[in-house]
Amino acid sequence: MKKRVAVLAGDGIGKEVTNAATAVLDAIGRRFQHEFEWVHGLLGGDALDQAGHPIPEETIKKCEESDAILLGAIGGPKWDHYPKELRPEKGLLQLRKHFELSVNLRPVQAYKTLLSSSPLKEEVAEGVDLVFVRELTGGLYFGEPSYHTDEEAVDTLVYKREEIERVVRFAFELAKIRKKKVSSVDKANVLESSRLWRKIVEEIAADYPDVEYEHMLVDSTSMKLITSPASFDVIVTENMFGDILSDEASVICGSLGMLPSASLRADGFGLYEPVHGSAPDIAGQNKANPLGAILSGAMMLRTAFGMNQEANAIEEAVKKVLEAGFSTGEFKSQAGKVLTTTEMTEKVINE
Amino acid sequence: MKKRVAVLAGDGIGKEVTNAATAVLDAIGRRFQHEFEWVHGLLGGDALDQAGHPIPEETIKKCEESDAILLGAIGGPKWDHYPKELRPEKGLLQLRKHFELSVNLRPVQAYKTLLSSSPLKEEVAEGVDLVFVRELTGGLYFGEPSYHTDEEAVDTLVYKREEIERVVRFAFELAKIRKKKVSSVDKANVLESSRLWRKIVEEIAADYPDVEYEHMLVDSTSMKLITSPASFDVIVTENMFGDILSDEASVICGSLGMLPSASLRADGFGLYEPVHGSAPDIAGQNKANPLGAILSGAMMLRTAFGMNQEANAIEEAVKKVLEAGFSTGEFKSQAGKVLTTTEMTEKVINE
Ligand SMILES: CC(C)[C@H](C(=O)O)[C@@H](O)C(=O)O
Ligand SMILES: CC(C)[C@H](C(=O)O)[C@@H](O)C(=O)O
Numbered sequence: 001m002k003k004r005v006a007v008l009a010g011d012g013i014g015k016e017v018t019n020a021a022t023a024v025l026d027a028i029g030r031r032f033q034h035e036f037e038w039v040h041g042l043l044g045g046d047a048l049d050q051a052g053h054p055i056p057e058e059t060i061k062k063c064e065e066s067d068a069i070l071l072g073a074i075g076g077p078k079w080d081h082y083p084k085e086l087r088p089e090k091g092l093l094q095l096r097k098h099f100e101l102s103v104n105l106r107p108v109q110a111y112k113t114l115l116s117s118s119p120l121k122e123e124v125a126e127g128v129d130l131v132f133v134r135e136l137t138g139g140l141y142f143g144e145p146s147y148h149t150d151e152e153a154v155d156t157l158v159y160k161r162e163e164i165e166r167v168v169r170f171a172f173e174l175a176k177i178r179k180k181k182v183s184s185v186d187k188a189n190v191l192e193s194s195r196l197w198r199k200i201v202e203e204i205a206a207d208y209p210d211v212e213y214e215h216m217l218v219d220s221t222s223m224k225l226i227t228s229p230a231s232f233d234v235i236v237t238e239n240m241f242g243d244i245l246s247d248e249a250s251v252i253c254g255s256l257g258m259l260p261s262a263s264l265r266a267d268g269f270g271l272y273e274p275v276h277g278s279a280p281d282i283a284g285q286n287k288a289n290p291l292g293a294i295l296s297g298a299m300m301l302r303t304a305f306g307m308n309q310e311a312n313a314i315e316e317a318v319k320k321v322l323e324a325g326f327s328t329g330e331f332k333s334q335a336g337k338v339l340t341t342t343e344m345t346e347k348v349i350n351e
Numbered sequence: 352m353k354k355r356v357a358v359l360a361g362d363g364i365g366k367e368v369t370n371a372a373t374a375v376l377d378a379i380g381r382r383f384q385h386e387f388e389w390v391h392g393l394l395g396g397d398a399l400d401q402a403g404h405p406i407p408e409e410t411i412k413k414c415e416e417s418d419a420i421l422l423g424a425i426g427g428p429k430w431d432h433y434p435k436e437l438r439p440e441k442g443l444l445q446l447r448k449h450f451e452l453s454v455n456l457r458p459v460q461a462y463k464t465l466l467s468s469s470p471l472k473e474e475v476a477e478g479v480d481l482v483f484v485r486e487l488t489g490g491l492y493f494g495e496p497s498y499h500t501d502e503e504a505v506d507t508l509v510y511k512r513e514e515i516e517r518v519v520r521f522a523f524e525l526a527k528i529r530k531k532k533v534s535s536v537d538k539a540n541v542l543e544s545s546r547l548w549r550k551i552v553e554e555i556a557a558d559y560p561d562v563e564y565e566h567m568l569v570d571s572t573s574m575k576l577i578t579s580p581a582s583f584d585v586i587v588t589e590n591m592f593g594d595i596l597s598d599e600a601s602v603i604c605g606s607l608g609m610l611p612s613a614s615l616r617a618d619g620f621g622l623y624e625p626v627h628g629s630a631p632d633i634a635g636q637n638k639a640n641p642l643g644a645i646l647s648g649a650m651m652l653r654t655a656f657g658m659n660q661e662a663n664a665i666e667e668a669v670k671k672v673l674e675a676g677f678s679t680g681e682f683k684s685q686a687g688k689v690l691t692t693t694e695m696t697e698k699v700i701n702e
Contacts, residue, residue, distance in 0.1 A: 039617060074542075089540040094697035109380070119578045124470045140508060145545050153547035155508040161501065187591070189426075189440040192497050196504035222599035226577060227470045240538070242596055256574070 002035045003305055008043040008059065008095075011088060012278025013288035014072025020057050020290030020345040021070060021297040027349045028300055028301070028310050039066055043072030043095070044088035044278075049074040054091030060098060063315070069095075070297065071273035076280040096136055101263035101271055102163065103170045104134040106246045108229075110253050117254030117331040120226065125252050130232040131178070132249065133171040134242025137269055138163045140194070141239050159193050159238065164200045164264060171236035172208045179233035182213040183243040185241055187220045197238065218245070225249050255330050257289025260296035262303055270304055272296040279283055286340045289328040294348055317351035353386045354656055357417040359394040359410065362439060363629025364639035365423025371641030371696040372421060372648040378700045379652070379661050390417055391536045395425030395444070396441035397627075405442030411449060419655040421648065422444075422624035427631040447487055452614035454521050455485040455512065456650070457597045458581075462606050464673050468605030470683040471577065476603050481583040482529070483600065484522040485593025487614055489514045490544070492590050510544050510589065515551045517617060522587035523559045530584035533564040536572045536592055539589075541647055548589065569596070576600050601626055606681050608640025611647035613654055621655055623647040640679040642669055645699055668702035 009015040022038055029036050041059035048054050054074075063069050074088040084090060095101070110118070110128040143156030152272060168184070175182045186194035186200045198215055205213045216224070218241045224231070225245060228239040229252050237245065250256050259275035274292025282288055295318060302311035321344070325336025328344055339347065358373060360366040373389055380387050392410035399405050405425075414420050425439040433439060446452070461469070461479040461686035469476040494507030505550060519535070526533045537545035547564055556564045567575070569592045575582070576596060582604050587680045588596065601607050610626035625643025633639060672695070676687025679695055691696065 036609065084546070087540065093541070098520075105527055119472060121472055141541055142594045143505075148543040148547040151512045152549075153544035154494075155512050155544050157506040157508065157540045159504050161503065187594075189438065189491055191443070192499040192504045193504035193506050195435070196499040196501075199501075217599040219594050222573070222595045223602045226599065226602045241595075243570050244573045244592075245539075247570040248599060251574045251577045 001305065001307075002037070003041060003068070003299070004037040004066045006063040006069045007038045007040050009072040009219050010042070010044040010278060011046050011048070011075040011076050012073055012280045014044075014074065014278055016284075016286065016288050016341050017274060017290045017293035018070060018072040020341060021293040023218065023345055024294050024314060024348055025301070028313065031313075032307070032310050034307070034310070043071070045076055045079040045093050047091060048079060048082065048086060048088065054086060054088050054310040055094050063095070063099065067330065068300050069271040070300060071271055072293065073274065073276060073278035075278050078280070080308060093141065095271065097142065099269065099271065100137060100265045102266070103167050103264045104132070104136040104137060104138040104242065104277060105262045105264065106132040106134065106250070106259065108132070108249045108252055108259065111258070111322050113325065113336070114254040114258070114327065114331065118252055120229070120252055124227070125229065127230040128252050130229065131174065131234055132169060132242055132246040133174060133234060133236040134246060135163060135167040135238045136240075139239035150172070157159070157191070157193050157240075159196065161196070164197055165204065168201050168204050168236055171234050172204055172211055175211045175234040176208065180211050181233035182211055183221070183232055183235045185215060185216050185218050185235060185245065187218045188215065188216065193238070209314035221245060222248060232347045246275075255289060256292070257328060257330055258291050258295070260292055260299050262296070262299045264303070268304065270300070272300040272304075286342060287329050289330055290340050290341050290345050294318065294345070302348060314348070317348045320351045321347045352656065352658075353388070355388040355390060355417045357414040357420045358391050359420060360387045360391070360397070360423040361395040362397050362427050363424055363631045363634040365395075365425065365629055365639065367635070367639050367692050368625060368641045368644035369421060369423040371692060372555070372644040374696055375645050375696060375699055376648045376652070378650040379664060382664075383658070383661050385614045385661070388465070394422070394442050396427055396430040398442060399430060399433065399437060399439065405437060405439050406445050411446075414446070414450065419620070419651050420622040420623055421645065421651060424625065424627060424629035427551035427627050432622070439677040444492065446622065447614060448493065450620065450622065451488060453486060453488040454518050454615045455483070455487040455593065455616070456484065456613045456615070457483040457601070457610065457626060459603055459610060460598045462609070462670070462673050464676065464687070465609070465678070469603055471580070471603055475578070476580065478581040479603050481580065481600065482525065482585055483593055483597040484518060484585060485527060485597060486514060486518040486589045488590075490590035504520070508542070508544050508591075509615065510547065512547070512551065515548055516555065519552050519555050519587055522585050523555055523562050526562045526585040527559065531562050532584035533562055534567050534583055534586045535564060536567050536569050536586060536596065538567065538569045538589035540568065544589070566585070573599060578592070597626075606640060607643070608679065608681055609642050609646070611650050612644055613647070613650045614656070619655065621651070623651040623655075636647060637693060638680050638691050640681055641692050641696050645669065645696070665692060665699070668699045671702045672698045
């Protein structure tokens with residue numbers, strides 16, 4: 001197959017990790033006879049510096065002409081004082097909205113060899129294998145009115161039925177091919193939007209008699225993610241709760257640098273990016289963990305291109321490298337060998 | 352001194368734990384020559400069953416005629432299907448609003464002997480001594496419009512300058528007599544309300560040159576609370592973020608049952624309650640951990656009545672009982688002796 005992919009490296013370590021991902025994907029291409037065309041575009045602070053806008057028209061055009069988007073990371077203190085319409089984050093939010101990337105997938109998996117770096121006790125983190133399905137283009141992130149004066153501020157949490165249905169149905173479909181359990185997270189004892197959410201979950205659950213489901217409050221969930229993370233399978237929730245809880249859960253596996261994500265449109269078109277940020281403090285030092293970006297590449301192969309075997313090959317390679325005791329510098333307990341970004345990428349490619 | 356306290360036991364284990372707290376406070380009264388008059392009132396599901404409303408007029412009147420409010424816990428599956436205006440939680444929310452209890456304090460402290468029950472590694476949880484200052488009567492909890500139809504739902508996050516100022520100033524005052532560090536949590540890269548919040552924090556921080564402060568994003572905070580909880584001192588945030596993050600942090604010390612809280616009006620009048628819920632599954636079995644309620648009683652003595660010595664006496668007693676290896680049944684690792692609610696209460700009184 002021949003696929004065109006828009007690569008938006010973004011800021012900080014974004015370039016290093018997307019380079020790592022495309023290198024691994026090129027290796028996959030050689031082995032499985034695919035051809036990937038990488039179309040590089042500007043995004044975030046980098047785009048602001050070079051083109052005056054966090055998401056230039058040209059970047060959107062490049063993405064529209066591609067089969068998928070691979071993203072590095074955006075943001076950094078350098079651009080924190082720009083007006084909000086020009087901040088790097090705005091570029092990302094506009095990208096999500098423009099391409100209607102309404103379903104955000106964030107798997108969290110505990111790798112045995114990395115458990116010693118988890119802040120959780122090993123017996124608590126062991127066996128964690130969950131995935132967040134976060135609504136990504138609604139709620140407080142995009143609701144109007146949204147303004148502040150010197151005296152008052154307003155943000156609006158708004159959801160339409162279709163927006164909730166789409167993401168909830170996605171979660172149940174996913175649970176069907178996983179451990180058959182959905183935890184739907186809301187704050188139905190306080191929020192009206194959560195009451196509609198809960199109602200729609202009930203309706204959709206009726207179509208999936210084989211999938212077990214539960215309603216959980218967001219505050220209890222923030223506890224249970226730490227006390228018994230291994231009890232979860234698929235967690236579905238609205239945009240802001242998903243932002244907070246998925247980041248919370250991301251610490252379980254010992255490093256944020258490990259985690260991939262996908263943001264999908266209804267027709268399957270999607271954006272793939274590591275969960276970690278732009279880490280300006282280590283940018284350009286060849287220290288960043290490329291595995292989050294590499295595993296995002298694997299998610300892209302599977303989800304966007306249906307290349308299951310190829311995706312498995314990458315995931316297996318990553319697992320082998322970790323099992324052999326290799327890791328990058330950010331892990332707390334370094335039993336094994338510490339690699340640079342490029343060394344880690346080489347190891348994965350060789351596997 | 353003679354003090355009148357409204358006791359709202361509420362639902363589930365609420366009665367057991369408030370009984371424990373008043374027993375300890377009576378013992379303090381005997382030793383330090385104070386007299387506490389307990390005025391019992393209905394709240395929550397219990398009030399719904401007995402008086403048709405989660406917060407009857409009479410309960411409000413009793414609280415108005417008291418010097419402080421001591422609360423147990425409310426809610427339970429029994430009342431989950433009531434219309435929202437009649438749900439137990441609504442009673443609590445109305446109580447907060449009616450008495451303008453806008454500042455919610457939730458200290459989280461790691462007790463050495465309980466670290467083995469924490470889901471976190473002992474070296475991560477060790478030394479944690481932080482306090483949440485959560486805004487309690489604004490934001491998404493009370494903003495209008497707030498409604499849902501079958502097709503759409505809206506909640507509104509609204510803050511007025513004074514509401515933010517009040518709670519932020521409180522946090523800086525508190526930091527001054529603690530470790531002199533404030534972490535203000537917002538989502539300024541997305542929310543307008545967070546931008547006003549951040550601005551006001553800057554203004555108020557200028558009045559406290561001795562207090563170090565930082566702005567943190569809510570998603571990063573949810574991670575850092577787990578990866579390095581001991582780095583925090585005072586954490587100030589808006590209502591919904593405070594709900595999620597303070598519950599998350601509450602698991603650090605090994606049991607939710609240990610944690611007290613205070614909800615204060617500008618003039619110092621306040622409501623004191625354990626952080627834990629009504630735990631209907633163990634209600635009436637004399638198993639509940641009464642320490643959260645007992646420590647809430649200590650907070651009441653210190654904050655509402657200026658009885659520092661008396662509050663210290665309770666806190667010291669609790670520490671001694673824990674150090675002697677006693678605990679209640681909910682702890683994961685039971686090295687020491689497991690006590691019932693009333694036995695634990697006796698131990699504390701004896702100390
Ligand atoms: C950068 C920011 C706007 C974004 C979000 O809040 O969605 C990020 O935290 C994420 O989770 O992808
Ligand atoms: C019962 C509920 C309405 C309440 C809240 O969300 O404030 C509770 O979770 C709390 O934190 O006190």
